[in-house]
Amino acid sequence: MKTYRIAVIPGDGIGPEVINEGVKVLNKIAELDSSFEFDFTYFPWGCEFYTKHGKMMDDDGIDQLKDFAAIYLGAVGFPGVPDHISLWDLLLVIRKSFDQYVNLRPVQLLHGAHSALANVKNDEIDMLFIRENTEGEYAGAGDWLFKGQDNEVVLQNAVFSRKGTERIIRYAFEVAKREGKTLTSISKANALNYSMVFWDEVFEEVSLDYPEVKTASYLVDAAAMLMITDPKRFEIIVTSNLFGDILTDVGAAIAGGIGLAAGANINPERRYPSMFEPVHGSAPDIAGKGLSNPLATIWSASQMLDFFGYKEYGKAIASGIEELLSTKEFLTPDMGGTATTSEVGEKMVEILTSQIKRKVLG
Numbered sequence: 001m002k003t004y005r006i007a008v009i010p011g012d013g014i015g016p017e018v019i020n021e022g023v024k025v026l027n028k029i030a031e032l033d034s035s036f037e038f039d040f041t042y043f044p045w046g047c048e049f050y051t052k053h054g055k056m057m058d059d060d061g062i063d064q065l066k067d068f069a070a071i072y073l074g075a076v077g078f079p080g081v082p083d084h085i086s087l088w089d090l091l092l093v094i095r096k097s098f099d100q101y102v103n104l105r106p107v108q109l110l111h112g113a114h115s116a117l118a119n120v121k122n123d124e125i126d127m128l129f130i131r132e133n134t135e136g137e138y139a140g141a142g143d144w145l146f147k148g149q150d151n152e153v154v155l156q157n158a159v160f161s162r163k164g165t166e167r168i169i170r171y172a173f174e175v176a177k178r179e180g181k182t183l184t185s186i187s188k189a190n191a192l193n194y195s196m197v198f199w200d201e202v203f204e205e206v207s208l209d210y211p212e213v214k215t216a217s218y219l220v221d222a223a224a225m226l227m228i229t230d231p232k233r234f235e236i237i238v239t240s241n242l243f244g245d246i247l248t249d250v251g252a253a254i255a256g257g258i259g260l261a262a263g264a265n266i267n268p269e270r271r272y273p274s275m276f277e278p279v280h281g282s283a284p285d286i287a288g289k290g291l292s293n294p295l296a297t298i299w300s301a302s303q304m305l306d307f308f309g310y311k312e313y314g315k316a317i318a319s320g321i322e323e324l325l326s327t328k329e330f331l332t333p334d335m336g337g338t339a340t341t342s343e344v345g346e347k348m349v350e351i352l353t354s355q356i357k358r359k360v361l362g
C-alpha cells in the first residue's frame, strides 16, 4: 500500500476547522480505495505560534517539511499580527523555498453555486488561472529610505527573470495544449514598460512552440472588466503574481464566493512538496463558531489528489460538491444555509462514499 506523508499546517482562525473536514474527506477516499493511505503530521505554526515564540514557524521549518509528499494548509492571519509578517514569514517562505512557482486557481461555477453575475450559465464560467507564484511583484525586492523624514522614499521592485517568466508561460501552454483549450495572457505593457513588455515578448516567443494553442492577450484592466461582462471567453489564463492574486478574487465572486475558492502551489518538477490551500484567509470574525465553509479546503484536497495522479477522485470531489450544493440542505451561512462546518464535511463524506461505491459496483 502506498503511503502519502502529508504535512498539515491548520494555522489560525477558521484554518483548523476547515482543515479537519478536508482531512476527513481525504481519509475516507483512501479508505474506500485501499491501495493508498495518508499519514498526516500536524505543525502548530501560524500567528498564534508567532505571539508565543516571536516567529511564524520553527527556524528549521523548511527542513522539517522538505520530505513530505505535500503540504495541506488552512489559513494564517490573526488580528494584531501584521499581514505582511504572516504572509512573508510563513506562506511566501514555503512557496519560494520549495520553488512552488505555479499557483493553480480554478474559477469554475459549479452547478448549485451562486454567482455574483446575473443570468450566467454554469458552462460560461470555467477558467483555470495559472499564476506566477515566486517572483514578479511579490519578489520582496526594494528599500525604505529616510524613514519618517520629509524625504522618505519607498521602493518596491517587481522582478521578472527570463527563467521565471518563461517557465510559467510554458507550463500554461502545456496545460492548454493537453486540455485543448485557449490560453490568455494577462499583462499591462502600456504602463509597465519594462516588466510587462518583457512578459508579452516571452509569451510571443513561447507561443511559437505551440502553434496548436489559440491565444489571446489582454491588459489587466480590460481582463477585470471582461471577466464580468463576458467570462466565457476565458479558459486557461496565465498571469503574474499580483495580477493573478487580484483577478482570482474577482473569479471567486463570480464563481460562488470565497468559500469555494481553492488554490494549489505546485513545484512541477516534484523536487519539493507542493502545497494545497483554500484561497480565503483566517476569518477571525467567524472562527470557533462552526460557521466556516469547508468546501474551498475540500476542493483543494481534490487538487492534491489530481496532483498525485488520482484524477478520478479529484473529479469525484468536484461532482460531490455539486451534489451537495444542489441539495441546498447542507450549506453554511455564507451560502445561505444553516449547516455547521462539520455537518458539511460529514455530508461530503457520505456523498463521496456512495459515489465511489456506485462506481466500484458498476
Ligand code: ATP
Residues within 6 Å of the ligand: 014, 018, 075, 076, 077, 078, 083, 258, 259, 279, 280, 281, 282, 283, 284, 285, 286, 291, 292, 293, 294, 296, 332, 334
Ligand atoms: P486574513 O487576514 O487571514 O486574510 P480575512 O478574514 O481578513 O483573513 P478573507 O479570507 O478574505 O480574509 O475573509 C473575509 C471574510 O469573508 C471573513 O471575515 C469571513 O466573514 C468571510 N469568509 C472567509 N472565508 C470564509 C469561509 N471559509 N467560510 C465562511 N466565510 C468566510
